[in-house]
Amino acid sequence: MSDSAPAGRDGDAPVSQVNRVDARQAPKVIPRIVRLAFNYPWLLAAAIATSLGSALASLALPRLLGRAVDQAHDLLVQGAAHADLARKALWLTAALVIAATIVRGLMTMLSGYLGEYVSQRVGYDLRLQYFQQLQRLSFGFHDKVHSGDLITRGMLDLEGARVFIQGGLMPVLTLVLLLGFAAFEMLRTDLTLGLIGLAFVPFSAAALARMGVLLRITWLRFQELMAALTLTMEENLQGIRVVRAFAGKTFELVKFDEASMKALAYSYERITMRFRAVSVMQVTFNASMAGVLWFGGHKVAAGAMSVGTLTAYLTYMTLLQTPIRQIAMIFNAGARATSSGARLFEVLDLKPEIADAQEARPLAPREGVLRFENVAFAYVAGKPVLSDVSFEVRPGQTLGVVGAPGSGKSSLANLIPRFYDVTEGRITIDGVDIREVSLESLREYVGLVQQEAFLFDSSIGHNIAYADPWAEEGRIEGAARTAQIHDHIAGLPEAYETRVGERGVALSGGQRQRMSIARGVVPGPGVMIFDDSTAAIDAVTERRVRDALSEATKAKATVIIAHRLSSLMHADQIIVLDNGRVAERGTHAELLALGGTYADLYELQTRSDAEAVLEDEVGV
Numbered sequence: 001m002s003d004s005a006p007a008g009r010d011g012d013a014p015v016s017q018v019n020r021v022d023a024r025q026a027p028k029v030i031p032r033i034v035r036l037a038f039n040y041p042w043l044l045a046a047a048i049a050t051s052l053g054s055a056l057a058s059l060a061l062p063r064l065l066g067r068a069v070d071q072a073h074d075l076l077v078q079g080a081a082h083a084d085l086a087r088k089a090l091w092l093t094a095a096l097v098i099a100a101t102i103v104r105g106l107m108t109m110l111s112g113y114l115g116e117y118v119s120q121r122v123g124y125d126l127r128l129q130y131f132q133q134l135q136r137l138s139f140g141f142h143d144k145v146h147s148g149d150l151i152t153r154g155m156l157d158l159e160g161a162r163v164f165i166q167g168g169l170m171p172v173l174t175l176v177l178l179l180g181f182a183a184f185e186m187l188r189t190d191l192t193l194g195l196i197g198l199a200f201v202p203f204s205a206a207a208l209a210r211m212g213v214l215l216r217i218t219w220l221r222f223q224e225l226m227a228a229l230t231l232t233m234e235e236n237l238q239g240i241r242v243v244r245a246f247a248g249k250t251f252e253l254v255k256f257d258e259a260s261m262k263a264l265a266y267s268y269e270r271i272t273m274r275f276r277a278v279s280v281m282q283v284t285f286n287a288s289m290a291g292v293l294w295f296g297g298h299k300v301a302a303g304a305m306s307v308g309t310l311t312a313y314l315t316y317m318t319l320l321q322t323p324i325r326q327i328a329m330i331f332n333a334g335a336r337a338t339s340s341g342a343r344l345f346e347v348l349d350l351k352p353e354i355a356d357a358q359e360a361r362p363l364a365p366r367e368g369v370l371r372f373e374n375v376a377f378a379y380v381a382g383k384p385v386l387s388d389v390s391f392e393v394r395p396g397q398t399l400g401v402v403g404a405p406g407s408g409k410s411s412l413a414n415l416i417p418r419f420y421d422v423t424e425g426r427i428t429i430d431g432v433d434i435r436e437v438s439l440e441s442l443r444e445y446v447g448l449v450q451q452e453a454f455l456f457d458s459s460i461g462h463n464i465a466y467a468d469p470w471a472e473e474g475r476i477e478g479a480a481r482t483a484q485i486h487d488h489i490a491g492l493p494e495a496y497e498t499r500v501g502e503r504g505v506a507l508s509g510g511q512r513q514r515m516s517i518a519r520g521v522v523p524g525p526g527v528m529i530f531d532d533s534t535a536a537i538d539a540v541t542e543r544r545v546r547d548a549l550s551e552a553t554k555a556k557a558t559v560i561i562a563h564r565l566s567s568l569m570h571a572d573q574i575i576v577l578d579n580g581r582v583a584e585r586g587t588h589a590e591l592l593a594l595g596g597t598y599a600d601l602y603e604l605q606t607r608s609d610a611e612a613v614l615e616d617e618v619g620v
Contacts, residue, residue, distance in 0.1 A: 029341040030164070030334060031061055036122045037165050043121075047114035051170055053109035055177040060100045062182075062315035068093040070308030115170040123162035129348060130154045137347075138354035140379070153343050160340030168333035175323040175330070182316045189309060193299070196291040197317050201324060202285035208328035211277035213335050218270050225263040232256050279329065289317060326407040354418055354439070362441040366430050368395045368526045370416070370557045376424035377411060377580075384423070385411045386580040391573070393557040395526075400568030401561045402598065403577030409561045410451065412577070413531040416559070417446040429527070447525030449517050451532040461496035464518045476518075482548040483518035485511060529559045565602050574598065 037044050068090060081310040134150065136410050179201070186194035236252050292313055299305040370393045377386040386408045393399045399407050414420055415427060418434055425431045434442055447467075464479055465471040476496065480486040488511060492498045500515075520528065560568045568574060576584035576598050578593070584596050591598035 002150050003478065004213045007405070021078060029161075029338050029345065030168075031340055032345065033122075033164050033337055034169060036125065037118050037169070039125065040118050040121055043118050045116055047111055047118055047170065048173060050111040050114060051173050052108045053178060054104050055103035055174050055181075057179060058319055059181050059185075061097065061104075062185075062312040062319060064093055064097045064100060065315050066306075066310075066312030068097065068308070069311045070306050086106065104171055111170065112166075115166045119162050119166040122165060126158050126162065126344070127154065131157060131346065133348055136352045136355070137350060138352055139414065140353050141350065150347070153347055157340035157344045160336040161344055161549060164333045164337035164341075168330050168337060169576065171326045171330050175326060178323050179320060182320055186313060186316055189313075190299075190305065193292060193296055193313060196295055197288055197313055199291070200281070200288040200317075203284040204281040204324050205327050207277045207280035208325065209332075210332045211273050211328050213331055214273050217335075218266055218273070218374035222263060222266045222270070223267060225259065229256070229259045229263060232259055233606075245460065283323065285317070292317065305385070346459075354421060356438050357436055360436060360438045363429065363432070363434075363437040363445050365445060365526055368557055369393070369428075369430055370417055370527050370559075371428045371431075372412075372425070373428065374425035375415065375422050375427060377415060377420065378423050379411075379420075382579055386415075387575075389425075389575075389577075389580075389582055391575060391582075391585075393527075393559060393573075395555055395557050397560040397573070398568075398571040400571035400574035401559065401577065402563070402565065402568065402574060402601070407577040408580040409577055413448060413450075413529050413559065413561055416527065416529055417443050417448055440603070445519045445525055446527045447532065448529045449520035455500050455512055455515060459494075459497050459499055460492075460515070463500060463515060464496075466519055479518040483514040485514040485518060502543065527554070527557045527559070529561070531561045532563060565598075565605055569602075 003166075114582055131154070134154075183194070183198055183201075186197050188194075232252075232255055236256070293312075296305060296310040296313060300307055372389050372391050375386060375389045376384055378384045389412065390410075391399060401412060403409050407450075411420070415422060416434075418439060421435065426435070428434065429442075429445070456466070461473075462469075462478055464476050467474075473496075477486060479494075480489055489496055489498070518528070522528075560571060562568050565588075572587070573592055574584075574586065574588060575582050576596070578597065584591055584593065584594060584598050592602060
């Protein structure tokens with residue numbers, strides 16, 4: 001974060017930080033997720049067709065089993081006279097039952113496969129869209145949103161939206177068909193017996209639906225607790241040296257145990273809710289089954305109903321158990337998709353604050369003159385960070401920028417590649433406003449070496465050549481020589497193929513900064529900006545780096561931002577920022593003669609350096 005960009009500042013594109021189930025979002029989110037599946041119409045149609053085929057095959061079983069029972073009964077009643085005929089009919093029915101069972105199994109397998117395939121394709125599309133969106137969104141967005149929250153949205157929330165297609169949409173189709181047809185058949189055959197047999201459905205559905213929503217709510221809370229648990233572990237591992245140095249093991253164990261116990265308590269609560277709802281379903285189902293057996297048994301005994309018809313009723317009820325159980329899964333999936341999808345689409349629907357103008361054209365520099373014209377900038381309206389800043393840097397010239405922390409130095413650097421847009425005034429290259437050119441061409445032309453030397457967990461060579469992956473080995477090595485890091489790299493066992501570790505942990509702070517400088521030099525941009533990029537380098541090495549950079553940037557417009565005046569005292573012009581305004585301007589000698597802020601700072605640093613040398617000589 002820049003020195004003048006305070007944490008937690010407001011922005012123009014807020015996003016929610018808490019994952020909640022909001023039923024009001026369902027009509028907006030669920031149809032949008034379903035529409036994504038229609039990007040694969042033939043696959044979706046095949047999945048629906050096989051799902052319906054599975055349901056129809058299942059619905060054929062009660063009738064076939066009822067017929068088999070009646071045929072077996074007839075075989076016993078009619079005796080030997082019609083035994084062969086009845087036996088053949090029974091064998092035929094048995095064959096049809098087996099065929100229906102096989103068809104149902106195959107259709108269920110195909111439906112599950114196709115539904116999951118469509119779901120995974122939607123997930124793939126969403127992941128690409130989400131990652132592309134994160135690349136488009138401006139720094140102003142990333143400044144105010146925690147990276148962990150964005151990762152959660154791109155993984156857990158995206159998965160929650162995707163799963164609805166397989167875990168919500170497909171089961172709903174099967175449930176509607178099975179329940180609708182089975183209920184129609186049961187009520188058409190015998191209204192009273194049908195009502196008794198279906199009596200368990202509303203009670204079970206209500207209990208399971210409630211459980212599905214409550215499970216989702218508790219799951220969200222459980223996710224928050226697991227996130228806290230993960231954060232505790234992550235902080236412990238990252239700060240393991242501090243923990244060991246200050247004997248903080250006991251404290252860390254207690255903190256981790258408290259977070260674990262809270263997560264365990266919610267796990268118990270989820271188990272209790274699940275078994276309570278399942279118990280309601282089992283009790284109501286068994287009660288309906290008992291009612292059907294009692295009432296139907298009396299009708300069979302009275303000759304008003306065949307044994308096969310009663311068997312079909314019982315089979316219909318058993319058949320409905322599975323889809324009714326899925327109500328909990330459907331509601332859980334719907335609630336999850338509503339909350340997760342809302343959070344995901346919230347990011348996908350944001351409009352980038354920094355984007356190409358409608359008629360943006362590639363930057364076509366002639367001389368490469370960088371100019372600030374009465375530039376003002378504020379992260380938050382009414383709280384200016386820069387005010388009325390003007391300067392010009394021509395190719396071959398170097399501008400030094402110095403000022404107290406929070407004076408707007410890094411903000412100034414971030415405006416040149418258009419990480420943020422100016423509030424007033426304009427920034428031009430060869431007289432062309434940078435807001436009128438494409439971002440890609442601008443950022444290829446402007447090289448920014450930032451004060452935070454971030455390195456990827458890859459080889460040294462790949463890190464240096466990040467801005468130009470096809471750079472020749474000679475260019476990579478030349479950039480490393482300019483940054484005074486080549487000798488160190490050459491001495492490593494695998495030289496430029498050595499992996500730097502996560503965030504460059506295998507390198508010292510100064511080495512990481514020199515790697516960052518080398519990475520900025522490789523593409524050879526037309527404007528070079530160094531934002532306090534030598535703060536972690538010792539004075540001797542910094543002098544060598546500065547001399548090498550002077551040669552590498554002699555034909556470029558160069559801006560150097562630094563706290564250490566020795567880094568910029570050679571500049572053609574130096575500006576001193578004070579509360580976002582240019583307080584002093586001139587060469588090193590002119591500013592010393594002025595006797596202002598710059599002179600005071602130079603005297604302070606010179607005295608500090610002299611005292612440090614003296615202490616070193618006397619062995620203090």
